[in-house]
Amino acid sequence: MPALSKRDQIVSKALELFYQHGFNATGIDKIISEAGVSKKTLYNHFKSKDELILATLRKRDELFRNNIMRETEKLGTTAKERLLTIFDAHDTWFNSKKFSGCMFINASAEFSEQQNPIHMLCTEHKRLIRNYLKELAEQANVLDPDLLAQQLNLLLEGAIVEAHVSSNKQGAKLAKSIAITLVSNAMNEAH
Amino acid sequence: MPALSKRDQIVSKALELFYQHGFNATGIDKIISEAGVSKKTLYNHFKSKDELILATLRKRDELFRNNIMRETEKLGTTAKERLLTIFDAHDTWFNSKKFSGCMFINASAEFSEQQNPIHMLCTEHKRLIRNYLKELAEQANVLDPDLLAQQLNLLLEGAIVEAHVSSNKQGAKLAKSIAITLVSNAMNEAH
DNA sequence: TAAAATGTAAACCGATCTGTATACCTTGAA
DNA sequence: TTCAAGGTATACAGATCGGTTTACATTTTA
Numbered sequence: 001m002p003a004l005s006k007r008d009q010i011v012s013k014a015l016e017l018f019y020q021h022g023f024n025a026t027g028i029d030k031i032i033s034e035a036g037v038s039k040k041t042l043y044n045h046f047k048s049k050d051e052l053i054l055a056t057l058r059k060r061d062e063l064f065r066n067n068i069m070r071e072t073e074k075l076g077t078t079a080k081e082r083l084l085t086i087f088d089a090h091d092t093w094f095n096s097k098k099f100s101g102c103m104f105i106n107a108s109a110e111f112s113e114q115q116n117p118i119h120m121l122c123t124e125h126k127r128l129i130r131n132y133l134k135e136l137a138e139q140a141n142v143l144d145p146d147l148l149a150q151q152l153n154l155l156l157e158g159a160i161v162e163a164h165v166s167s168n169k170q171g172a173k174l175a176k177s178i179a180i181t182l183v184s185n186a187m188n189e190a191h
Numbered sequence: 192m193p194a195l196s197k198r199d200q201i202v203s204k205a206l207e208l209f210y211q212h213g214f215n216a217t218g219i220d221k222i223i224s225e226a227g228v229s230k231k232t233l234y235n236h237f238k239s240k241d242e243l244i245l246a247t248l249r250k251r252d253e254l255f256r257n258n259i260m261r262e263t264e265k266l267g268t269t270a271k272e273r274l275l276t277i278f279d280a281h282d283t284w285f286n287s288k289k290f291s292g293c294m295f296i297n298a299s300a301e302f303s304e305q306q307n308p309i310h311m312l313c314t315e316h317k318r319l320i321r322n323y324l325k326e327l328a329e330q331a332n333v334l335d336p337d338l339l340a341q342q343l344n345l346l347l348e349g350a351i352v353e354a355h356v357s358s359n360k361q362g363a364k365l366a367k368s369i370a371i372t373l374v375s376n377a378m379n380e381a382h
Numbered sequence: 383t384a385a386a387a388t389g390t391a392a393a394c395c396g397a398t399c400t401g402t403a404t405a406c407c408t409t410g411a412a
Numbered sequence: 413t414t415c416a417a418g419g420t421a422t423a424c425a426g427a428t429c430g431g432t433t434t435a436c437a438t439t440t441t442a
Contacts, residue, residue, distance in 0.1 A: 048401080240430065
């Protein structure tokens, strides 16, 4: 049995190509030739390119959140610390090779209709990130966990855009410094 | 003489189509048929599709910044006020019909290589927005205008992404509430 | 009024797109 | 050992892509 199933080979390569070059700019022929798989095999596993994109983004969501959460929780011990170390985790990501922005922001740019299943998956990804922040905020016992989660999420998204569009690697640190104030205020309110 | 030159007809329609459907997803044939112009005319004015995209984004930059600055300065009188009314101006934009995110963030998603001229134009647009914020901050006499400009710019970008990816129309108000704190702190430091 | 510039419509180019079909091969389990 | 499942390679379909060319019409200007 191979290390990766054919399906996983396809998704893995699609993940790489879609992320680096975009969705409309990446053809099926390129994916199959680089994945070393026949076209029939691809269409046996996925009904259409859109289905492949959806499967790819689902995988990306899983990998990305696992990575961010692992890194965040490695760098901070308490929930309060982790509300800030998530910015350091993003900093690491921004400085990684082949960083090309947030794949879900990128997908939303190409599939901008709100009702498009691909766009809806992007919305869901952002909700899950916000929900992770909310859980941390609840554990940190702040007064309004939902508000703090929304605030920090907005800072993260601003930092991601800065990092990608403007190649500004200071975005994460800048966002973190604002976050420190917000977390501090949210804690004081709770006491 | 017509109200619009052929060139302007083309750019105007390209602006609409590229914004709504993306760059790679919008073909030259669609632009010329909707603009009511022959293909030869388009290629007389633009050497290639990439050149048309560049011209379109230059026009978008001009229109967008004019609109945002006019609205910001209509809603606020002093520079300090305007550091906050720019968030209201964005709020109005988010709630406009056919809002599809920031065209420059969208373009950066499809042309993600840093050295690509299209990507570079997006970087420049963001720099000009940040520069406008810096000018306002200088006029408001804050201690570190450049820092405040970077902070507020990051908030604006976070709000834009929230508005587009998550259809969250509260992003502008959320960002503004954070901005109030930042502006207030920046003013105190200066006295 | 004649010439030059700019426009149109449409055919055409070769490449590429998503998706299907055909024919053959390999592999694992009954 | 046979047979079905799932793999390969390749050709093909019909549409569309960016871009060029041709032939003709209109407009502008000298």
